[in-house]
Structures are given as structure tokens and as C-alpha cells.
Amino acid sequence: MAPKVDLSTSTRERCVTGIQGLDNALDGGIPRGNTILVTGSCGTGKTTLSLEFLVHGALDGETCLFISVTEASSKLLTNIIPYDFFEESLIKKGKLIFVDMPVVYERLGLNKLEFSLEEVDVLVRAVADIVKEMDVKRLVIDSITSVCYRLRTQEKIRDFILKIGATLSSLGCTSVLVSEISPAEERYSLFGVEEAIADGIIFMGNLERRGDLLRTLQVVKMRGTQHSRTKYVLDLTSAGVLLVPLLKGGSVAGG
């Protein structure tokens, strides 16, 4: 066979999300070790997408960790779409792990409403320890916005995301930080610093087109790979997240 001509511009190893449409948009997957933001207003599918990313990783033999901040993970599990490809055994075998952030706070004695810089360090170290100990390759924190509320200042948020990003990356862990914004938001994160520091941003939203509401997804940035910047329409199905490009139809205003 003739040698394959490789026209890709990046040689960084990929963390294949397993969501076909997204992997295509990302030219193969998220560059391994990246810390990315999955951002959008409520109900746009952030949790569903992030969870599917972990399930595929676990099916592939990687240890995957979901840190739930807003919702008790037990409740979360009862709400997820019954995927055709989900295997209960992933949880039993410890390939798919759920941790509730409030439990972590409690163990660390972080019970104040606002964390100090030292406490940020304690938190980062605690997460890093779990990742190291269990050799976690994929991590989701849902949501980072809730953690940021405890940090309050831009300075501490920057410190937290920079440190956690660097630590996870050095451990070879690819991480998704879920970020919540209000629909009218002009930016991709509530505090503004998250989006500047993250290695990538996947933006999920709703688009109204002549009375129809479509779920959309767009890769806004992704360090270490070329990627599509097209807006996609998505569907959350038992076969996972499916994507098709948004039709433009020559239309302009209102999509």
C-alpha cells in the first residue's frame, strides 16, 4: 500500500471523545492533556455531552472521573439518557467514577463560602491526588462555575484554573470544565477569566430560526489542533450526541 499522505498540521496525540461528529470537528479529538470549557446556558446538553465523553473513555479502558458540584451524582445517574452503549460494569470496575464535590470540601474542611488562595491550593492538590492515585485519564468538573462562586475574585479563579489545568495536563489527563452562562451572555464564561485560560471552548446553545428552536454546538477554540468553527445542530439521543452542520440557506438575520 502507498504511504498515507498526512496533511494534518498537528502531531499531538488525541483524546478521542467517541462523539463522532465532535471528533470530526476537532480533526480527531481533543489534544490529550488539554483543559477545555464546555459552556452554555441551562439545558443545552453540557452534562450529557461531558458524560458521554467519559463513557466512551471508560469503554476504551481509560479511568474516567466525574466530579459533580451542583447535583448529587446519584441523582444525575437516574437522569441520564439510557445509552445503547452504556455498561453498568464500568462503574463497578472503577472505570467510571463519580465524586461529589461537596464531599471533597467537607473532607478538606473547606466549609467557608469564600476560599482563600491557600485553600485553592488545597483543593487543586486534592483533585490532583485523586487523579494521580486512580490514574484518571479523563476528568469532568460539572460545573466549574459553582466552584468559581466560592473563589469570588478573578485573581483566585485565574489561579485555580491555571493550577488545575497545569497539574492535570502534567498527569496526562484531558479535562472538561463545564461552565454555565445565561443565554444573553456576550462571553463564554461567567467570570470572563475561565475562557481566556482554557485550552479550548465548546459552546452549546439554542438558536431560534423562524420560530424553530435548534440545539447548537460550536468549537470556538482548541489549542493544539485545527478545528471546524462551523455551528452544528445537535440531537441528544440514546445513540449519543449526534451532530450535523447548521444549514445556512443563504439566510442572515436570526440565523
Place this chain on the structure above:
Amino acid sequence: MSVTTNVAEKLLTLPESSAVALQIRAEHYFDVIRGILDNFAVKKELDSIYITSTIPSQSIVNALQVLEIDMSNIYFVDCISQIMMSMASKHEHTIYVESPTMLENLMLKVEYLIKRTEGKNDIIILDSINSLAIHNNTKILSEFLHLLVNNLRAKKAYTVIFSMEEYRSEDISNMLNIVVDETIVAAGE
């Protein structure tokens, strides 16, 4: 030869992953459907995905039942019932799309059904280009057809697009000519 057999025979001469426009006169509508779903798809052992934007899927299901056609390998994507508010009974093989203007969702449902019916090759029937043209402008519809047909080709599926004789227009012919490999006129001989 009846319309039913004629359509099936013509389809049988096509290679897989073909996309065809099928010109139909209203009076032959159910003969054509039968020729595709009962003769052709059964012979080729295909799963059929029937997209309807013309009449509610339930009407087609009823007709197929009268004709005693086995429906175990037939699925529907129905994008007309919701806007016609005729969702009285839901067939287990039917997925609904809110409106025929949600072309992306239509594609997503087809993709989903193809995923769910893995193992067999598929035939996708689009009924019809004319009814979609009522709800969508030419530009977006052309873009949709182009994307749909190419996606389906890559999946080795057959695509059959209904075009009703009575509503022929130049716009529609042009749109179809760009994406299909062949145009078949459904008629008896």
C-alpha cells in the same frame, strides 16, 4: 407490467449508494410505495427509513397494513404530523420532527435510525421534495439535499426522492438534478 413491479425492477438495476429522483403521478402513489418497500427493499434485505412531509406517517402505516406489508424493517421520520396536529396514535417505528422546516433535525433522526439499525444496508425515501419546498426556500433545501445525499452515499444507502408530477417546477428539477444520479419515471407499461 404494473407500476409496482416496474419501479422495483428499475431500482434493482441501480448500484448501491445510488440517489434517484422518482417522478410520480398522484394516482400511482401507493403502488410506488409498495414497489419500494415491499418488492425492492425486501429483495435487497434493506431497512427502510421513510421520511414523510406530505401526509402523516399514520396514513401510510394504515395503507401498508391494508396491503399486508410487513413493517418490521420499516421506520418513519414524520415531520408533518406535529404541525398538522394529527398525532392521535403513535407508531412505535415512528420518530417525529416538530416541523418540516427543521431540516437539520430531520437529518439527525435519519442518522439516528441508521445507527439503531446497524448491520443491514438502508434505503431512505424522501416523500416528497414538493412538500418540503412548500415549507423551505430553495437555497436551504438545496443545501439540505446535497448534505443528506452525500451523507447517505458515504453510508452506502440508497436514496429515493419523490417528486410529484402535478407539482413539477423548474426550481425543483434543478435542485434534484444536482444531487441525483438518475431520474426514474414511475409508470406502468
